[in-house]
Amino acid sequence: MLPDKRGYFGAYGGRFVPETLMPALEELTQAYQQAQQDAAFQREVSYYLKHYVGRPSPVYRAAALSKKIGGADIYLKREDLNHTGAHKINNTVGQLLLARRMGKKRIVAETGAGQHGVATATVAALLGLQCVVYMGEEDIYRQSPNVFRMRLLGAEVVKVSSGSGTLKDAMNEAMRDWVTNVRNTFYVIGSVAGPHPYPVMVRNFQAIIGEEAREQMLAQRGALPDCVVACVGGGSNAMGIFYHFLPLQEVKLVGVEAGGLGLHTEQHAATLNAGRPGVLHGAYSYLLQDVAGQVRPVHSISAGLDYPGVGPEHSYLKDSGRVQYITATDEEALEAFHLLARTEGILPALESSHALAGAIKLAAQMNKQQSILVCLSGRGDKDVPTVAKTMGVELI
Amino acid sequence: MTGIEHLQQTFAALRERQEKALVTYVTAGDPDLTTTARLMQTMAQSGADIIELGVPFSDPSADGPVIQRASTRALANGTGLAEILHLVSAARPGLSTPVVLMSYYNPVLQYGLTRFCQEAAAAGVAGVIIPDLPVEEAGALLAAAIPRGIAVIPLVAPTSTTQRLAKIVAVAQGFIYCVTVTGITGTSQSVTEEIAGLSRQLRELTELPLVAGFGIATPDQAARVAQYTDGVVVGSALVRLVEQQGENSLQAVDQLTRELKNVLVGKNW
Ligand SMILES: Cc1ncc(COP(=O)(O)O)c(C=O)c1O
Numbered sequence: 095m096l097p098d099k100r101g102y103f104g105a106y107g108g109r110f111v112p113e114t115l116m117p118a119l120e121e122l123t124q125a126y127q128q129a130q131q132d133a134a135f136q137r138e139v140s141y142y143l144k145h146y147v148g149r150p151s152p153v154y155r156a157a158a159l160s161k162k163i164g165g166a167d168i169y170l171k172r173e174d175l176n177h178t179g180a181h182k183i184n185n186t187v188g189q190l191l192l193a194r195r196m197g198k199k200r201i202v203a204e205t206g207a208g209q210h211g212v213a214t215a216t217v218a219a220l221l222g223l224q225c226v227v228y229m230g231e232e233d234i235y236r237q238s239p240n241v242f243r244m245r246l247l248g249a250e251v252v253k254v255s256s257g258s259g260t261l262k263d264a265m266n267e268a269m270r271d272w273v274t275n276v277r278n279t280f281y282v283i284g285s286v287a288g289p290h291p292y293p294v295m296v297r298n299f300q301a302i303i304g305e306e307a308r309e310q311m312l313a314q315r316g317a318l319p320d321c322v323v324a325c326v327g328g329g330s331n332a333m334g335i336f337y338h339f340l341p342l343q344e345v346k347l348v349g350v351e352a353g354g355l356g357l358h359t360e361q362h363a364a365t366l367n368a369g370r371p372g373v374l375h376g377a378y379s380y381l382l383q384d385v386a387g388q389v390r391p392v393h394s395i396s397a398g399l400d401y402p403g404v405g406p407e408h409s410y411l412k413d414s415g416r417v418q419y420i421t422a423t424d425e426e427a428l429e430a431f432h433l434l435a436r437t438e439g440i441l442p443a444l445e446s447s448h449a450l451a452g453a454i455k456l457a458a459q460m461n462k463q464q465s466i467l468v469c470l471s472g473r474g475d476k477d478v479p480t481v482a483k484t485m486g487v488e489l490i
Numbered sequence: 491m492t493g494i495e496h497l498q499q500t501f502a503a504l505r506e507r508q509e510k511a512l513v514t515y516v517t518a519g520d521p522d523l524t525t526t527a528r529l530m531q532t533m534a535q536s537g538a539d540i541i542e543l544g545v546p547f548s549d550p551s552a553d554g555p556v557i558q559r560a561s562t563r564a565l566a567n568g569t570g571l572a573e574i575l576h577l578v579s580a581a582r583p584g585l586s587t588p589v590v591l592m593s594y595y596n597p598v599l600q601y602g603l604t605r606f607c608q609e610a611a612a613a614g615v616a617g618v619i620i621p622d623l624p625v626e627e628a629g630a631l632l633a634a635a636i637p638r639g640i641a642v643i644p645l646v647a648p649t650s651t652t653q654r655l656a657k658i659v660a661v662a663q664g665f666i667y668c669v670t671v672t673g674i675t676g677t678s679q680s681v682t683e684e685i686a687g688l689s690r691q692l693r694e695l696t697e698l699p700l701v702a703g704f705g706i707a708t709p710d711q712a713a714r715v716a717q718y719t720d721g722v723v724v725g726s727a728l729v730r731l732v733e734q735q736g737e738n739s740l741q742a743v744d745q746l747t748r749e750l751k752n753v754l755v756g757k758n759w
Contacts, residue, residue: 100626110595110622112552114647114672116654256558257549266551273552274673276649373596373622374549386570387600388548 096407101290101377104413106406109289111269111376118276123291125196130298135195142187143302146220147177149184151303153310153467158437166460168453169319170440170470171307171335180443180472181303181331182213182284188299190217193280200224200275203282204268206233206261206327207398207445208240209472210284215249225249228267231259233397240476258391261327261401265375285328286405289376293405300334307467308338315465321346321456324469325449326366326419327399329408331471340416349408350452352394353421361393365404366412366419379406395424395480396444398472422451428484430454431474441474444481492639493616496588497664500539501699501720510754511665511721512537512712513701514728514747515592517544517560519569521736523577529732529743534587536744537751541585542619542723545574545593552594552621554676556726559733571601579613588616590643590664595623603634610640617641617664625658632661641665648672648684652691659696666692668702668719676726678705682714689718713753724750 101107109119129135143149152175156168173181186203193201201223205211211227218225227249234241234253244251257263265288272281283292286300304322311319322339324332326349339345354362362368365380372381374389382390382402394400411417422430427444430451434440442450446469453468460466474481482489491499504511514533518526530541546564550557571593578589591610598606598620610618617640623631625644635642641664646655649672659666668688670681685702692700702715703723712722724746731742 108627109624110627111624112621112647112669113624113645113654113658114649114669116624116626116647117649117651256555262549266549269551270554270674276672373594373599375551376622381596383596383600385600387597388565389596 097290097294101294103407103410106371106377106379106409107290107293108378109376110373110378111289112273114273115276119289119291126192126291126295129192129195135191138191139188143184147183147187148175149302150306151175153307153314155314156438159434160457162433162437163454163457165457165462166320166464166466167462168457169311169465169467171303171467173303173331173469173471174440174442174446174473178209178213178216179475180209180213181300181334182210183216184302184334185284185296185299185330186210186213186217186282189282190221190223193223194221196280198278198280200279201282202226202228202268202271202279203284204228204261204264205284206264206400207396207443208233208237208244208476209398211249211251212240212243214282215244215247218249219247226252226271228252228254228264228271230261230264231255233260236480237397237476238479260397262389262403269375285330286333286407287328287375287377287403293377293407296330297333297337297407300330301337303331303334303469304336304338307335311467318342318345319467320460320464321348321466323348323350323449323453323456323466325350325399325445325471326404326408327401327445328403329405331469333405333407335469336417347417348452348456349417349419350448351419351421352396352399352448353423354393356423357421360390362421363392363394363400363402364421365402366408367421371409374403377406379409380404380412395427396448398443398445399448420452422448426451428481431481442470443472443474444477446471493588493611494639494641494663496616497641500588501665504539508759510716510759511539511699511701512747512751512754513540513542513703513721513723514538515542515544515723515725516728516732517546517557517564518574518577519546519564519567520560520732521563522567523569523573525737527577527581528740530581530585532740532744533747534585536747538587538747539721541587541589542592543574543589545571545591545597547594547597550594552674554674554726556729556733557675560729571597571606575609575613575615578615582614589614590617590619591615592619592621595620603631607634607638607640611638615640617643619643619645619667621645625661628661643667645669646688646692648688655691656695659692659698662696662698665699665701665720666696668692668700669704670702670715671705673704675704677707681705681711685715685718709749709753712750716754
């Protein structure tokens with residue numbers, strides 16, 4: 095299946111990086127291909143996913159929420175119940191086991207919401223690898239619980255103050271580190287973004303989400319879901335849950351981007367809805383940019399979606415029409431957050447709240463016989479300070 | 491004369507005089523385009539053999555903090571490719587030194603590769619260096635640049651394999667930009683360790699001039715690196731002077747350029 099040998103999904107993807115990194119990407123591609131064909135490596139990944147991460151994560155029928163909406167039956171794929179609280183751990187287990195196999199002792203990562211950073215720091219601690227995480231100043235401030243978690247796990251968290259002080263700037267800085275230390279360092283990218291082979295590798299490590307969910311839906315409901323919904327920042331949890339549904343044309347697939355303060359403002363991160371193709375962070379993909387090709391500042395209440403780019407496979411899926419991409423605003427995500435908390439006793443991550451907001455809109459237009467599967471990509475503990483602030487509540 | 495010919499002529503003349511090339515880099519539009527024009531004239535008069543102008547980009551991930559900040563300042567002034575091409579075009583009559591542009595790929599891509607090469611050739615730009623465009627992705631740019639005589643100058647790194655070097659030199663024009671360190675632009679301590687081996691490998695593969703850059707800041711470093719190459723690029727050290735002195739940096743830039751060029755002439759290389 096896609097991508098082609100040069101890492102292109104249709105017109106999107108490729109490798110737009112300094113020459114210094116090209117040999118490392120070639121080495122990684124080869125090592126990953128070998129690992130994929132190695133049963134021992136696959137067993138090792140499965141072992142940690144089952145006994146350490148806690149997979150399979152449940153699919154839960156959100157009966158009370160569905161009743162409240164009065165439309166389609168909503169199911170939640172509970173990635174929030176994974177160790178460290180999000181889908182990000184699926185990918186870091188895979189990539190860090192690969193790093194160890196390649197003999198790399200030093201790990202660098204970038205993080206927005208901190209979930210990828212925490213997941214990387216966690217597996218680095220588990221495998222005894224040195225770990226450095228780059229994080230934007232703005233994100234350090236709004237995701238402080240995760241910053242402390244990373245430090246407790248032994249990782250060095252480096253504050254990035256350049257640019258907007260968010261995920262894209264952390265990614266620039268991680269790339270600078272990687273260029274400088276490429277001979278002994280493994281760069282763990284946290285989404286289906288970046289140069290080939292990252293988009294395909296991260297998608298494959300995350301595809302377990304949809305593979306499990308498809309079987310669980312068939313077992314629990316006796317039918318495939320009519321619709322699968324996930325949030326899209328870089329797009330890894332979405333690719334993870336979509337991938338095994340792609341060939342099943344009867345299943346509608348919907349990605350939800352961060353609408354921020356609304357698409358009529360500049361304050362959003364809806365790359366596929368409002369961007370056009372360009373090159374950033376090693377790949378040709380949709381990008382929020384001005385006419386001159388400068389990357390536009392973006393905004394989302396959710397640090398994990400606050401990114402001007404998107405994984406190249408999503409650009410391909412958008413153009414082909416197989417996946418529909420919609421948006422949810424900050425306000426809609428917050429409403430969904432509170433609704434799930436009150437109806438089901440689950441605090442979703444603000445990223446996942448976007449998926450939920452999208453699903454709620456869709457469910458209302460569907461009937462009770464139909465079903466929607468939502469990727470609940472992470473739990474909302476990290477977002478409690480942010481949500482409190484929107485409510486004008488001061489935490490002690 | 492095309493851009494490629496202009497670079498060939500420059501290196502031929504340098505070889506005749508037994509000199510090494512001094513390539514000086516500043517970011518266009520930092521602190522403003524008027525100053526950039528004056529810096530170009532100054533550098534040319536003080537001994538620069540090739541002038542490299544940086545096209546500012548919002549996310550310069552191959553650059554260190556000095557050039558990153560220069561980019562930010564230039565963008566705050568609204569500096570774009572059209573203005574930079576206009577600047578080169580305006581400077582051309584009084585400037586015999588070749589000008590090459592260093593840009594990240596996206597601004598050039600969004601401008602339109604054909605339009606960019608057409609206008610660059612008309613403005614008298616000799617070549618273009620794109621740090622995030624490896625040889626595998628350069629096909630479309632090469633197709634637009636070659637017929638217009640614009641050199642697409644590739645970068646090679648200490649990590650490049652022999653196989654990759656062969657692939658790169660096969661499409662190279664003008665000169666080859668050897669990255670001195672595994673790292674980003676900026677100053678560095680040990681610039682000669684990697685370049686020795688890299689230049690030895692390249693000499694067996696190509697006759698094109700080799701120019702080393704990234705991390706060269708002082709005349710002493712320039713002299714040491716130039717043993718192995720046909721020239722050196724100095725960027726961050728000059729940009730830092732512009733950062734510190736803005737419009738008034740001409741004298742300091744003049745002095746450093748002279749000191750750098752001084753060590754690249756009159757030696758038995
Ligand atoms: C819980 C959660 N969901 C989603 C995302 C967005 O990432 P992606 O779009 O790659 O799934 C993040 C990123 O930080 C996250 O923490």
